[in-house]
Amino acid sequence: MCVFAHYTGWTTDGKKFDSSRDTTNAGVPKNPISFPQGFRRVIAGWDLGFDESLIDAPSGR
Numbered sequence: 658m659c660v661f662a663h664y665t666g667w668t669t670d671g672k673k674f675d676s677s678r679d680t681t682n683a684g685v686p687k688n689p690i691s692f693p694q695g696f697r698r699v700i701a702g703w704d705l706g707f708d709e710s711l712i713d714a715p716s717g718r
Contacts, residue, residue: 660707661689 665676677687692698694707 658694658707659691660694660703661691663689
């Protein structure tokens with residue numbers, strides 16, 4: 658299964674360090690991250706969180 662997801666990364670002191678909702682330097686919206694679930698291409702919590710889940714949410718596209 659290929660997962661597509663938007664994310665925002667925060668440090669423990671509350672500072673945003675990355676987000677797929679930001680725009681590029683050219684002002685173009687970024688695409689959501691995509692990865693094959695279960696192949697250790699992302700942090701372990703994402704692989705576990707999406708494992709055998711049925712997700713049916715609008716992609717916003």
